[in-house]
Amino acid sequence: MKLYDFELSGNCYKIRMFLNILGVEYERHPIDFFPGNEHKSAAFLAINPLGQLPVLDHGGFQLRDAQAILSYLAAKYDSGGTWYPASDPERLGEVNQWMAFGDMITVTSSAARLHDGLSYRQIDVEAARNGAHRLFRILDEHLWFAEHEGRTWICQGDEPTIADIACFPYIMLSLEGGISLQDYPAIRRWTDRVKRIPGFIAMSGIFAAGPGLGVA
């Protein structure tokens, strides 16, 4: 299995993290997104005409789009069926709803980060930041009530899902785009919980958490 990967991409990172959580071996094929712009090269456009990372190549089967790759990996390798609960219509619907929400976080928070960090000057950074704050208000409210109703994760159920993985990276990296999480305490607590999922890995700008209370 081969992952077309860029170290600083939150969308590539979520795949690396999920592969690590699942314990699946894979090979990293680095694409020089910045400053080389290799994802817009003819060679890479032949792999993904959208010119986006990540792309997964599993024995010739190619899949683009981070959320699609998450669902493929969960369906293929999660024997417990908890990460992508295909047999539970309500939870499945919720997972897809919040994965689409994760895409909206990418469009806003990641765009602001590209503007601030990687000199993407064409991006309207104020619009991107405002868009991210609008989403974070919605997610913080959702997670605050989840905590008060005894839930831990974004979707129903006792186990995390790929919706948690999909939303996590560009929330953690939002400050790199000038978007503070100070107004979203429930989101910040949830990010600690995601960091404590066994198999969690860090990336530049996303640190590991310390042990939780009562964890051996």
Added chain:
Amino acid sequence: MTDTHLKWYPIAASDDLAPRHVFDAQLLGQEIAAWRADDGFANVWENRCLHRGVRLSIGINDGSELKCQYHGWRYSNRSANCTYIPAHPADAPARTVCNRKYTTREKYGLVWTAIESSGDVPPISLLDDTAHMPLRAMPMNASAALVEEMLKGASFKRDDNDRWSGLTAETDSSGAILFNGIATFNLVFFVQPVDSTRSVVRGVATGISDGDIDELRHLNACLSVLRRAIETRAAHQKRADPIAPVYTQVDAELATMPDRSDTGAVGHRVRVAHKTMTANDTARFELVGLGEELPTGQAGAHIDVHLPNGLIRQYSLTNGPTETDSYVIGVKREPGSTGGSQCLHDTVREGDILMVSAPRNNFPLRRDAVRSVFVAGGIGITPLLSMAKTIENQRLDYDLHYFVRDDDHVAFAEQIAALSGNVTLHKGLSVENTGKALRDIYQGPANANHTYICGPGPMLDAARTAAAECGWREDAVHFEYFKNTNEVDASSSFEIALARSGRTLQVNAGETVLDVLRTNGISIASCCSQGACGTCKVAVIEGDVDHQDVHLTDSEKRQNAFIMTCVSRAKSNRLVLDI
């Protein structure tokens, strides 16, 4: 400083401070990191590490210490004292390295603080003696003044028969906005000024409980509607300049190089809260501060205890990193006691007030060892117990070997039983078998293994010998003697030149270097006066030292870089000291 700086504001709900989490807050432009230790204490600190200014809100709350994410400086629960600096693993941080902390209260389900505290959180009679529930806080992009103004006109009713209908707002003297409702249903709001253009509305409701999710959702929805109206209006207002945060200058004490005379002997009055026998000849004393917070002792530290009979004695702290609200020492009754242990055993009682020094650490613990081996003999367990708890809290590997005469002589048995590392009791061993056991312990030295030894002189000597025979590097073997049993030879006479102050003094036979320095008005901290504790250590620039102490290792003695001024002397005619 302004009036708002004196005022108490809520900056979080109590349950926002989840275990092992660091909450990110802001009040009047000051960034705040708030975290709850495992003992329940809520720490509210300035959100910046003293070292490089990195936000502590991205740090790690390990339940008893907050670790900065950048270079791993660790700060203790309650006192905010820096307890460990990874770049200097063999040194104890100066006790003056202490984070800026804000006074904190928890009341009405909220965490309160003030930039400059005075008095207490103003009471809200509507909330006193009534079950109450904090609402979800509502951050708003608007000034506190605008939020307060429009909040007073807010409506929370669903319809005219609703429990939240007929509420009228009033502002009390503390600035809280009260909606005094029918029967038990009341709403109280506090507006936290985050900055000039940002605020947080923190509400508390009575008459509902945590389980009333529908009511919480309803009130949250009302506040969301209010937020839209407030933010629309704020968008048309002229944007105010941000409130400039006020950074308190660090203490002069912290900003300057410590004076040579800094003895760390700042007095703290403590009360003997508990005195119990922990072994048949050893008493455990728990000492609590009188109204003031005690500085945090690092693992291996000791305090001077000023006794009612005028004597001053040193005792190691047994506290682990989670035990920050008292000093716990163990005192063995010495048969040949010159009045120290005898006085503590026979005279000092629970409730008595004693004077103690701030903790001083001449036996620092590295927290970067792959494995730490603690070897205790008798009452030498006290500093090693503190070390074992610290290493265990950080989830590092350790072995604790405790040599005792018999079961009756095991001190702090309960705390030792609570340790989850490899703990081995060696009971009633002969001198020969002790040596054998020590050689077994020290088999197979490895890189990044460190050992710490404390106990009676002969046992300590045997342990050091065993470690050396087994191939342990001298710099991996750390030890602390109770006392120096070597006979001090004070027959030499020589000259000391003080490089910094440009003076030359004569030390005659029978005088100590320390005596001569003090007689000439130079203040030097000292403690045990017998070359065991290391407090009176002074750097040597030139000359051959006649080392008579038991504090320095053999290679340190060969290097001639330091002298224990209370017992050591000169072999050469002249010593140049860095004073």
